[in-house]
Amino acid sequence: MRSRTVANLSPKLSARVLEVNVRPGDSVKQGDVLARLDDRELRAAHEAATAALAAAQARAAQATADEKRAAALYDKQAATQQDYDAALAQAKAARALVGQAAGAARQAQVLLGDNSLRAPFDGVISERLKEPGDMAMPSETVVTLYQAQALRFEAAIASQCAASVSRGMTATVRLDALAPTLSAQVDEIAPDIDPHTHTRLLKLSLPAAAGVRHGQFGWLELSCQAERQALLIPLGAVLQYGQLQAVKVVEDGRLHTRHIRTGKRYGDQIEVLSGLRDGETLLADGGLAL
Template sequence: MSQHLSLSDKPKWLMPVAAIGGLLLVILLALGVLGGASKIEPGTAAVAARSVPADAPTVRVTRQAAAGTSVWQGSVRSRLAIKIAPKLNARILEMPAHPGDRLKKGQLLAKLDDRDLQAAYNAANAAYAAAQAQAAQAGADEKRIVDLYQKQAATRQNYDAVMAQAKAARAMANQAASAAQQSKVMLGENLLYAPFDGVVGERFQEPGDMAVPNQPLLSFHQPDDLRLEAAIASQCAAQLELGAAVSVRIDALRQTLSGTIDEIGPEIDPQTLTQPVKVNLPKTPGLQHGQFAWLETRCQGPQTVLLVPISAIVRYGQLQAVRVVEGGQWQMRHIRSGKRYGDQLEVLSGLRDGETILLQGELGQ
């Protein structure tokens, strides 16, 4: 009986072990543990140095002062944003306005049940008519008593009594007229109209619900005059000035807009130690009331950072590198960048203060 083993008869665990061993060997070689004592300086690619062309521009990297930037969460709000609420208790009959509708000033937003108001208006008008009749009768009596008194046909007591009654009747008529006018005004409150050209935001109640005074039915805003509203630390707000330019990042648009500070709230929140700040925003396609945004302000003390010109950066996909010059030769070195300051970029690691780099990123590799 043959004792030879075929390749398929070998233990199945040998192949995974061999693969793991090969991977460890590659890692050790890459780290420099095996294959020699020489290692590549961190941040420097393993490429041979090349001579620097005679006319190649260079720049010496130095640390520079840069103001710290803080970012504050906020939201885009319309300068003119209101909530529409009724002045009376009544059931909602109609609400033709829906969220997102663009309406002109004077268009109907909601209609309330006005039967109680109509009854009150009719009663007020009836009371006014009665008061007018009494005032007219009192006026006629006043004229007669004056004539009789002048002819000494009426006593002073009768004269004073009739004059007082006429004056009271006129006062009652004026009061009834005011009540009728007020009832007429209240009768018009059953119809709620758009106070300006704008957009319906949110409906808080629906037809059939009972409207209550000062309880909003819907929100309404003007979409063309927008600004950022944010609460920032009071020590930061103290360094801001009205009209100063700031940056506002709109995540939904993937844009950073330049705005101007329009308002700085005078009061500090005792719990959060923040102050409200409002920033005017330019008209921008896609910018909408309620969008999430970030306010960027320079309100920290100055700090020194290592800056390099953006034109000196060489990009390899997501990686960044610069060409470091030393001894008349240049060598590629990877870097890790931070914030951008105009046409310069902060270098967090990969470069040291005082090193020289090639300025033109377009130089052949």
């Protein structure tokens, strides 16, 4: 059982954790401060950027005044064209520097605000992965938050059964903590087949129900009418060589070692996924088995 909306909150810059205000299971509102990080360096950078902006504004004001005086003198033919052009260029450059300093100050303000991790939506805390005193890195989650509504059930089904499943169809889900079953709707069908388990992942939307929680375990009740053929051999015929499996196959009156890949076990027999063909003869339990 997983929520559609999960947020892993981490800082944009490396910083030491000062406070973590929530624990798993706590309900929070959008905008609540979940954790606070050491912001001394960012605060110093913001103060420096603010001071640089004030200095740039002062220089721009002086340059603008010089431009006005040069314009007045030029109108009275008391200043040359070169003097006026120089004052005009200095005023434009000073105003451009004000724009750059203002951008740096805004960026410093944003970074300073980002050092408090806030809830992006109303939800429930599922994990608290950092404690006060820990270093928090941009790639490391401090807290995980999920939306309690709009849960969906995820289940892996046999690949041969996936053909009978389509988006929008309904299926029954039984949860371990709830006595009644829930009617769920198939929302997503994974396009790929897991090469190890030969299954495909289904995601089903669940209706709102009391007692349903993120992370709960359950079962998907789904009828599978697909026919499936399996090649079974005696379990004792399989030889194990570390991670490899093999059998002794009889060919032209001689024994040959053949590597195989096995699947599910059925009692004293096991399914062969690759490496053998139906009708071949192999050695099993010290004798020949068909």
